Amino acid sequence: MTRTAGSSGKKTLAAIREAGLDLIHEHGFEAMSLRQLATRVGLQPGSLYNHIETKQDLLFDLIHNHMVTLLASIDDALDGIEEPIERLKAFIAFHLTYHIERKREVFIGSSELRSLEPKNRRKIVALRRDYENRLCE
Structure with a gap:
């Protein structure tokens, strides 16, 4: 290109x-x-x-953008669903679809977490925890 x-x-x-x-x-x-x-x-x-600025900044930007998109998308998918079983079903359906459609981002977000500097890793881990906490709401 x-x-x-x-x-x-x-x-x-x-x-x-x-x-x-x-x-x-x-x-x-x-x-x-x-x-x-x-x-x-x-x-x-x-x-x-x-x-x-740096290669590290690029990696953080890519993973951070992925996590922000993931969180916004799960919130949209769960919006208006109150029943716990229905929320769980919606979460599972969303999770599978998202991870199939965005294989690169998901792979990088998981496998390259180790390559992030500690301060960047902490920020991403906090976002991952926010995502996982959607199951507890």
């Missing part, structure tokens, strides 16, 4: 995130290089820093 001259920063950042998901899913976070990422997006390696 080559970058289109005059493309917007938002489109470029979206392309970086998408390529980051692909590369981390394919190779793992530690094996993915920023040079590979830049090549995939069609940027010079130094140009990445106009959009991301």
Whole structure:
């Protein structure tokens, strides 16, 4: 994929995130290089820093966005369902569907948790706990 001259920063950042998901899913976070990422997006390696600060920030951003989407989506799926058994059924149906449809994000969110710096890991673990707590509401 080559970058289109005059493309917007938002489109470029979206392309970086998408390529980051692909590369981390394919190779793992530690094996993915920023040079590979830049090549995939069609940027010079130094140009990445106009959009991301560090490789760690990219990983945190990808996992954090996944968790925020997961939480918003489960809240939508459970909205208006009051009966505990029906909430459990809705949670299970949502959980399975979401995890099938977003395999890359789920895989990275689980397998690359170990690659996050401690402060970032704590934030993601807290979001995961929030998700799990939806079962107790």
